[in-house]
Amino acid sequence: MASTPHHPHPHVALIPSAGMGHLIPFLRLSAMLAARGCAVSIIAAHPTVSATESDHLSAFFAAYPEIKRIDFHLLPYKKSNFINEDPFFVQFEAIDKSTHLLRPVLSSLSPPLSAVVSDLPVLGSIARITEDLSIPTYTLITTSARFFCLMANLSLLLAAGDVNGGTIDVPGLGQVPVSSIPPPMLNPNHFFSATIAENTLPMPKLKGILLNTFTWFESEAIEALNGTGLAPILPVGPLQPLQTVQGGSNLPWLDQQAQESVLFISFGSRTALSKEQIRELGAGLEKSGCNFLWVLKGSKVDKEDNQEVEELIGEGFLERTQSKGLVVKGWVDQDQVLGHPSIGGFMSHCGWNSVMEAARLGVPILAWPLHGDQKINAEVVEKIGLGLWSSRDWGWGGQKLVGRDEIADKIMEVMMDEKVRDRAKQIKERACLVRDGNGDSELKLQEIIRSCIKET
Known part of the structure; x- marks a missing residue:
């Protein structure tokens, strides 16, 4: 302007x-x-x-x-x-x-x-x-x-x-x-x-x-x-969003996927799940049958994150899911990914930047808050109808090992909920209006x- x-x-x-x-x-x-x-x-x-x-x-x-x-x-x-x-x-x-x-x-x-x-x-x-x-x-x-x-x-x-x-x-x-x-x-x-x-x-x-x-x-x-x-x-x-694009683009893989078919999974730049929870999440993804793009972190500070994907996620996962998903380590341009037409849902910790990006781009959130302001942010997401809060019973990060069955059920729920998808698109329209x-x-x-x- x-x-x-x-x-x-x-x-x-x-x-x-x-x-x-x-x-x-x-x-x-x-x-x-x-x-x-x-x-x-x-x-x-x-x-x-x-x-x-x-x-x-x-x-x-x-x-x-x-x-x-x-x-x-x-x-x-x-x-x-x-x-x-x-x-x-x-x-x-x-x-x-x-x-x-x-x-x-x-x-x-x-x-x-x-x-x-x-x-x-x-x-x-x-x-x-x-x-x-x-x-x-x-x-x-x-x-x-x-x-x-x-x-x-x-x-x-x-x-x-x-x-x-x-x-x-x-x-x-x-x-x-x-x-x-x-x-x-x-x-x-x-x-x-x-x-x-x-x-x-x-x-x-x-x-x-x-x-x-x-x-x-x-x-x-x-x-x-x-x-x-x-x-x-x-x-x-x-x-x-900024003009800069940080990290390698994963859009070529996304280009091959059907519209609104992919669940994007990212818990932010300073949140790392335990190895046990990472493996339960992986098993839940497999059980759900959903296409996914997963940004994986092994430690809170990236300079200390030196574990290989296979070591974190378990042997054989990448081979078993190669036709369904992509796992990446390191920074991705989240705004660019969320804006891709193949993205149909966003499993997120509900850091506020992530919530605002999802609102601006009309992507339903599956909220899995882990620490800090994230449960309060998840309340905002749930109340406005931008997405679903996975479960209040999952506690703060690390308090409970959430099982694969619960995870799979929540993934299928958010990816199949047409009401939430329509509401997310309405929110996108509202977000665009305030910026004109x-x-x-x-x-x-x-x-x-x-x-x-x-x-x-």
């Missing part, structure tokens, strides 16, 4: 944190701002946790040379007193403890900054700097509006404590099952809970809170957020850009 005529170009700096779930929406927003006439700088932490992040950044800047890359070299990590064993959360901490190094960077960029968009895990530290420098500041929330409601009401959740598997009444959302709230969120000594508490504090003073969702898709949660006293809530999703010239999400993005122009 052309930039607004006869105005100076506002300069926006974006500061993502760690993991592809955070990096992708920041890169997409950066490209969208640049396409609409903004000068854009991305401040990228170095080194990254995963090789995929590093490769994706390189490919992005090659495809978008007009966007400025600023590498932010982190100080050596010093462990805090909070419970934190997750390598991506460790990176959150490392970035946060190094943010003071960004003060001279933010103050000296040319042209001067019109605005900063910070990731939530480092917002508190960034906001202190930008307030001193009088730079308007936004945050981009990389989860659902519904889960962000829980973040905004963290003190209420902590006060409720352990309610023995019951529910917690969240303003605007009603009764939320405790079983859907990630346990670390209810432990004030855990880094996950502590970082939410710290980084939601500056939110009432922000210029705005951007969400990768759209009002029709999460109307209840967005209405609830508008009544919390936070900065203006600005749903600007679904964010548009007069769509709600597009108008909000233009409003942000106009506000940045006033600051220039």
Whole structure:
């Protein structure tokens, strides 16, 4: 889309944190701002946790040379007193403890900054700097509006404590099952809970809170957020895909498959099932008889993922299923795969990027949430009718070994459900409407850009 005529170009700096779930929406927003006439700088932490992040950044800047890359070299990590064993959360901490190094960077960029968009895990530290420098500041929330409601009401959740598997009444959302709230969120000594508490504090003073969702898709949660006293809530999703294509294309194989016949299976960039669960999933796929494209991970961090496919999935699986499916390791362009006409369903952990991609492309989801915000996101998917939640009885990742029979039944259910398929196509139409010239999400993005122009 052309930039607004006869105005100076506002300069926006974006500061993502760690993991592809955070990096992708920041890169997409950066490209969208640049396409609409903004000068854009991305401040990228170095080194990254995963090789995929590093490769994706390189490919992005090659495809978008007009966007400025600023590498932010982190100080050596010093462990805090909070419970934190997750390598991506460790990176959150490392970035946060190094943010003071960004003060001279933010103050000296040319042209001067019109605005900063910070990731939530480092917002508190960034906001202190930008307030001193009088730079308007936004945050981009990389989860659902519904889960962000829980973040905004963290003190209420902590006060409720352990309610023995019951529910917690969240303003605007009603009764939320405790079983859907990630346990670390209810432990004030855990880094996950502590970082939410710290980084939601500056939110009432922000210029705005951007969400990768759209009002029709999460109307209840967005209405609830508008009544919390936070900065203006600005749903600007679904964010548009990038021009870059990461990893090898699997489209030639998909081209040979019948329309809407293939189940795409991916649990995201930082989720790895146990070897036992991988093999049960494989057996469930075989029993279902469904065509499939399966992105397989053997460890949370890709640099440590050195097991061969056959070792993970079991001897003979690839030979037995060679006429039905394809198993790949490594990064694939998920948006490109989901947009292929042969894809008829998506078995997903319900990371929010995945949910928004499925909504934008009209692909039914079979939700298998495993950790973090994913059960709350699965509730959104189920409520709006974009797909089916496999089963609440499957628990958090690793709590239960889900058997092949249950898996096969759920696969066949989602792939044969015409009602869900029709609903997914309706959602796709709604997602397209909000991105057109007069769509709600597009108008909000233009409003942000106009506000940045006033600051220039």
